Amino acid sequence: MKKPIKDQKAVLIILLSNIFIPFLGIGLIIPVMPSFMNIMHLSGSTMGYLIAVFAVAQLIMSPFAGRWVDRYGRKKIITLGLFLFGISELIFGVGTHVSVLYLSRILGGISAAFIMPGVTAYVADITSVQERPKAMGYISAAISTGFIIGPGIGGFIAEYGIRLPFFFAAGIAFLACISSMFILKEPLTKEQLAENFDNNKQTNFIGDLKKSLNPVFFIAFIIVFVLAFGLSAYETVFSLFSDHKFGFTPKDIAAIITISSIFGVVVQVFMFGKLVDILGEKKLIQLCLIVGAILAVASTMISSYLAVLTVTCFIFLAFDLLRPALTTFLSKAGGKEQGFVAGMNSTYTSLGNIVGPAMAGILFDVNINYPYLFAAVILVIGLGFTFIWKENKLAESLAE
Incomplete structure (x- = not known):
């Protein structure tokens, strides 16, 4: 025992x-x-x-x-x-x-x-x-x-x-x-x-990857990819953006990230369950994608330290709520295939973490604002996918 x-x-x-x-x-x-x-x-x-x-x-x-x-x-x-x-x-x-x-x-x-x-x-x-x-x-x-x-x-x-x-x-x-x-x-x-x-x-990893391309699963995993892509693209250039555009010191950047992260985790711990009960996973995911896209664009238009801190707090919060909402739904729908769902969740997260920073770095060299604007576009595309996302079909397919 x-x-x-x-x-x-x-x-x-x-x-x-x-x-x-x-x-x-x-x-x-x-x-x-x-x-x-x-x-x-x-x-x-x-x-x-x-x-x-x-x-x-x-x-x-x-x-x-x-x-x-x-x-x-x-x-x-x-x-x-x-x-x-x-x-x-x-x-x-x-x-x-x-x-x-x-x-x-x-x-x-x-x-x-x-x-x-x-x-x-x-x-x-x-x-x-x-x-x-x-x-x-x-x-x-x-x-x-x-x-x-x-x-x-x-x-x-x-x-x-x-x-x-x-x-x-x-x-x-x-x-x-x-x-x-x-x-x-x-x-x-x-x-x-x-x-x-x-x-x-x-x-078989290759077999699981092919299975994930089934339209029933693919929408959910595309949203996983979008989350990882958007978050990693934003975080990759945040310190560079803050240094080049505003002249923030390492201590300034550290304070913004620390305060924003604490704010996100505290709200997640005390409010996530209530938000899921009120909105459900799908609506919460949609709300977080909308907020994330709007604030990514807003990040290119602000200049003061307080404004950067405020926007960063809420964009981190959106991502902090989006991740467990998506993971919770996939876990509930996973049925007897928790291994497959967890494995593909990790795989598509890694893919997003690969493409997001690479694209953000390339776009940063072209224009300092482009990584944030591109991240916003990706989040909007992810939002579009949620409207054709049939949760019940995913749950039924996994249960078979």
């Missing part, structure tokens, strides 16, 4: 720290990217590619990492992921040529592909079915907290040197790696790992 969460606090804290650290590390570097860009004379398109290549590496490695988690054990893959993340941050911190930065981002994407399924599987192994939703909620909160705290810490650390946030991220990753090696125990026996691996041999 599995122990309740309250009796496994030490293990859970280590696991949540392991998932928190990569997202903290990603958040740490956001405020210093404009300064880094200027010092190394990088273009906006190069900055976009550096973000996109992380998602490419994660997308390619994820199917393999998922199987290795089942074959070689949760603990080994988690610790390897943390070690690779530390190395990637260290390389970025000392890098003086763009090719070295690309290598760092590729390693970072691989590390994320290892850490996320490893931690998720470990938590699922040690929790009961009744307590699993609560535990998965803790994982989501750890990820959000990393994003919230990261930019703030990064902005203040950068006051002592723009490369220092990368070394800080590397240090805490290595510390977490060592802690995990000594504190965590593999939750499954060798026999259980072998059985899991044999069962997963039947899964």
